[in-house]
Every structure is written in structure tokens, then in C-alpha cells.
Amino acid sequence: MKKPHIVIVGGGFAGLTLARGLKRAKVQITLIDKANHHLFQPLLYQVATASLSPGDIATPLRAIFRSQKNVRVLMNRVGEVRAHEKKIRLVSGEEFSYDKLVLATGARHSYFAHPEWESTAPGLKSLADALRMRQKILASFEKAESLLGVMQGGTGVETEDGSVTEKSVGKENYAELTKLLTFVIVGGGPTGVELAGSIAEIAHQTLRKDFRGIDPQKTRILLVEGGGRLLAAFPEKLGANAKKELEKLGVDVRLSSSVVNVMFDAVQVGEELISTSNIFWAAGNTASTLIKTIGTDLDRAGRAIVTEDLSLAKFPEISILGDAAHCVDHATGNPLPGVAPVAIQQGQYLAKRIKAELKGKKIPPFQYWDKGTMATIGRGRAVAKLGKLRVTGFIAWLMWSFIHMMYLIGFRNRFAVMFLWMYSYVTNRRAVRLITADDL
Numbered sequence: 001m002k003k004p005h006i007v008i009v010g011g012g013f014a015g016l017t018l019a020r021g022l023k024r025a026k027v028q029i030t031l032i033d034k035a036n037h038h039l040f041q042p043l044l045y046q047v048a049t050a051s052l053s054p055g056d057i058a059t060p061l062r063a064i065f066r067s068q069k070n071v072r073v074l075m076n077r078v079g080e081v082r083a084h085e086k087k088i089r090l091v092s093g094e095e096f097s098y099d100k101l102v103l104a105t106g107a108r109h110s111y112f113a114h115p116e117w118e119s120t121a122p123g124l125k126s127l128a129d130a131l132r133m134r135q136k137i138l139a140s141f142e143k144a145e146s147l148l149g150v151m152q153g154g155t156g157v158e159t160e161d162g163s164v165t166e167k168s169v170g171k172e173n174y175a176e177l178t179k180l181l182t183f184v185i186v187g188g189g190p191t192g193v194e195l196a197g198s199i200a201e202i203a204h205q206t207l208r209k210d211f212r213g214i215d216p217q218k219t220r221i222l223l224v225e226g227g228g229r230l231l232a233a234f235p236e237k238l239g240a241n242a243k244k245e246l247e248k249l250g251v252d253v254r255l256s257s258s259v260v261n262v263m264f265d266a267v268q269v270g271e272e273l274i275s276t277s278n279i280f281w282a283a284g285n286t287a288s289t290l291i292k293t294i295g296t297d298l299d300r301a302g303r304a305i306v307t308e309d310l311s312l313a314k315f316p317e318i319s320i321l322g323d324a325a326h327c328v329d330h331a332t333g334n335p336l337p338g339v340a341p342v343a344i345q346q347g348q349y350l351a352k353r354i355k356a357e358l359k360g361k362k363i364p365p366f367q368y369w370d371k372g373t374m375a376t377i378g379r380g381r382a383v384a385k386l387g388k389l390r391v392t393g394f395i396a397w398l399m400w401s402f403i404h405m406m407y408l409i410g411f412r413n414r415f416a417v418m419f420l421w422m423y424s425y426v427t428n429r430r431a432v433r434l435i436t437a438d439d440l
């Protein structure tokens with residue numbers, strides 16, 4: 001008998017877990033991803049802030065499935081779902097038929113009806129995003145040092161104590177330096193908090209002694225959040241703790257402050273215009289655009305509304321997992337958050353369901369087991385909510401480190417990341433402070 005053909009689009013947490021869970025099933029799987037690797041997104045900010053290299057947090061999909069014979073990996077982008085014909089269409093034009101289709105295509109940042117802001121205020125979702133961000137952060141310090149070097153070398157402008165002032169370098173030059181050394185992070189969720197904490201550590205600790213002209217400790221780092229507190233998905237006390245810790249690191253946290261405009265070299269926050277060449281976006285998510293092509297019910301974030309077994313009511317042969325799905329948590333009645341454990345548990349559930357169906361059986365509806373949430377604030381600080389337990393500080397950071405390491409794919413990656421974290425913790429250095437593009 002012909003084996004059922006399951007097409008999985010997306011090799012992130014959900015798609016990968018599903019495909020691995022079907023290892024011994026009598027099915028033929030085609031796994032399609034526009035990237036050639038599985039990416040551990042929770043550590044992306046560490047690539048963006050020069051602590052880890054891309055290879056530490058990403059593994060080629062082809063290598064992961066080397067010995068799983070029922071999986072065929074294709075690197076391509078799926079452009080359209082033709083649900084009525086049971087076909088998908090790649091952007092390169094080819095079509096694939098399926099018996100079952102699983103879309104696990106994740107999410108992108110949402111710019112609240114201002115897609116034009118993306119080029120100036122990049123987000124952090126892929127390795128390419130992280131490398132661009134790393135480039136921008138490191139290059140800003142280099143540009144500022146170079147600008148000051150040219151000014152001081154050319155005109156000898158300097159104050160007695162060596163400090164750089166508007167008077168010593170001139171109004172225009174001073175404004176340019178301030179712009180380069182001002183970083184604005186939009187969005188006070190876990191990614192914004194992690195980014196702000198890491199950039200503050202780079203500026204105020206790692207680079208402290210490395211420059212002769214500029215003083216990296218004078219770098220301004222602003223974290224702008226529209227809501228009244230940080231880490232809205234965490235208990236209020238942990239959000240307040242994160243704010244206090246960030247302020248200790250020198251971050252200017254602006255709560256209840258909305259970004260009303262993003263310009264090439266400035267951001268307008270409420271009435272205030274902040275001059276900066278570094279705006280990073282960590283606010284809001286929207287599901288991958290592929291989901292729109294199915295012709296099914298979507299929520300406001302563009303996620304497909306799934307039934308309790310993670311399929312679509314209109315097309316039961318299609319399932320949506322992870323960040324692309326709007327799945328109601330039966331315990332709370334609220335939609336499940338876009339986090340890795342949800343995606344992983346959904347992948348595990350669907351593998352079980354498909355295996356049961358192959359034997360003509362049914363399994364109970366999907367239920368999420370919330371094991372807790374964590375966010376780091378910098379080297380050695382974190383907040384964690386584990387059931388009724390609330391943990392902050394170094395212990396929370398140790399827990400965060402251990403859990404993240406356990407979930408990394410591959411022994412080599414776990415070992416490398418553990419070593420680099422120890423190195424960075426003890427020396428306060430960042431191992432990957434490299435600018436690799438030559439378009440400074």
C-alpha cells in the first residue's frame with residue numbers, strides 16, 4: 001500500500017519535533033524550509049550581541065535527518081497553499097500534492113501597519129537579522145571612534161580632561177557622535193529586555209577599555225515599551241525586577257511610551273524626537289504570510305484558528321502548529337503564547353495523533369503543559385516563573401542557562417555554548433566581536 005505523503009512546511013521547533021516524532025511511522029515526509037537549518041531562536045540575541053556564533057545555535061536540517069530515511073529535506077520557500085486541490089506551490093513554481101499538510105512557518109515582527117519602518121528598525125527572527133544587528137551595533141562604536149579620531153587628528157580639538165563635549169568638537173559633530181552612540185530598542189517583552197541588557201553590557205563593560213577617543217560608558221540605551229510594565233506575560237513582580245536590573249545596567253526604561261514614527265536617523269516616542277542611528281524592533285508578531293493563502297479563519301495576528309486537534313475545521317487534512325497557529329488553552333480559555341514549548345508540544349502531539357490515525361485510532365484533544373517562562377536581563381541575571389515559584393537573579397540565570405543548553409540541538413553546540421558562556425562570564429568579554437560585511 002502507498003505510504004501517506006505528509007508535507008511539513010517549516011523546520012523550526014514545531015516542524016522539527018513532528019518530523020522526528022514520525023521516525024518509525026509508515027509515512028513519506030517532505031520537509032520544506034526556506035532556510036537550510038533549524039534555528040534556536042531564543043539565543044539569537046546572543047549572536048546579535050557578539051557572544052555566540054551562528055553555528056552555535058543553528059544546525060543543518062539535512063544533517064539532523066541524515067539517518068531518518070522517511071524524511072526528504074527540500075530547501076525552498078512555499079508561496080501558496082491550494083487547499084481545495086490538496087497542493088502547495090513553491091515560489092520557484094513547482095507544485096506538490098499531499099495527503100496531509102502541516103504548516104509550521106512561525107512568525108515575523110509586526111510593525112503595526114507601518115511595514116516601511118522595518119528597513120530602519122530591523123527585528124530579530126533569523127540568523128541574517130542577527131548578523132545585521134551585530135554589524136550595526138559594533139559598527140556604530142567604530143564609526144564614532146573614527147569620526148572623533150578624524151576630528152581630533154585634524155584639528156586637535158580636545159578638552160583638558162579628555163572628555164568630548166559640544167564645545168570641544170562643535171555642535172554638528174557632537175550631534176553625529178550622540179546619534180551613533182544612542183541605541184533604542186522598541187518592545188519590552190523578553191527579546192527587548194534581553195537585547196537592552198546585552199547592549200548595555202557591551203557598552204558599559206566589554207568595550208570600556210577598548211577605545212581611546214569615545215567613552216563607550218556614555219552610550220545611551222533606551223528601552224521603549226507601550227504598556228505600563230516590562231515582560232507583560234510574566235507576573236508583575238518579575239517585570240518590576242527586570243526594570244530595576246536594567247536600570248542598574250544603565251538602561252533608560254520608558255514605560256507607557258508609544259513609538260509614533262521611525263525615521264532614518266531618529267525615532268519619535270510620544271512628543272519626544274530621539275536622534276539615533278540604531279533602532280531595533282522587538283514589538284509584536286504576525287504569522288507568516290503563507291497562512292493567509294489557505295483561505296481559513298485567522299485571528300488579528302494573522303494566525304490560523306485551529307481546532308482542538310490542531311487541524312483546520314474547513315480542511316481537516318491541514319494542521320497548523322507553533323507561532324502560526326491560534327490555539328486556545330483549555331486551562332485558561334486564552335490563546336497559547338508564541339513560545340518554543342508550545343511549538344514543541346504541538347509537534348509531539350501531532351506525531352502521536354498521526355501515528356494513532358494510521359492504526360485507525362483517535363487520541364484526546366491537545367493540552368498544553370505550561371512548564372514556566374524565563375528571560376535573561378544580562379550576564380548572571382534572569383527572571384523565571386515556574387508554576388507558583390518566582391525566581392530572580394543569579395539562580396534564575398543558572399536555570400535559564402541549563403534549560404537553554406538542554407534544548408540546543410547537537411552535542412557540539414551544547415559544549416561550545418557552555419564553554420563560551422563560562423568564558424564570557426569569567427572574563428566579561430564577547431568572543432565574536434567581528435564586523436564581517438565591508439559596507440561601513
Ligand SMILES: Cc1cc2nc3c(=O)[nH]c(=O)nc-3n(C[C@H](O)[C@H](O)[C@H](O)COP(=O)(O)OP(=O)(O)OC[C@H]3O[C@@H](n4cnc5c(N)ncnc54)[C@H](O)[C@@H]3O)c2cc1C
Nearest residue numbers: 010012013014034041042078105106322323338339340343
Ligand atoms: C529573538 C527571539 C527570542 C525568543 N526567545 C524565546 C525564549 O526565550 N523562550 C521561548 O520559549 N520562546 C522564545 N522565542 C519564541 C520561539 O522561538 C518561537 O515560539 C518558536 O520558534 C516557534 O516555533 P515554530 O516552529 O512555530 O516556528 P519557527 O521556529 O519560527 O520556525 C519556522 C520555520 O519555518 C520556515 N518558513 C517560514 N516561512 C516559510 C515558507 N514560506 N516556506 C518555507 N519555510 C518557511 C522558517 O525558515 C523557519 O525555519 C523567541 C523568538 C525570538 C525571535
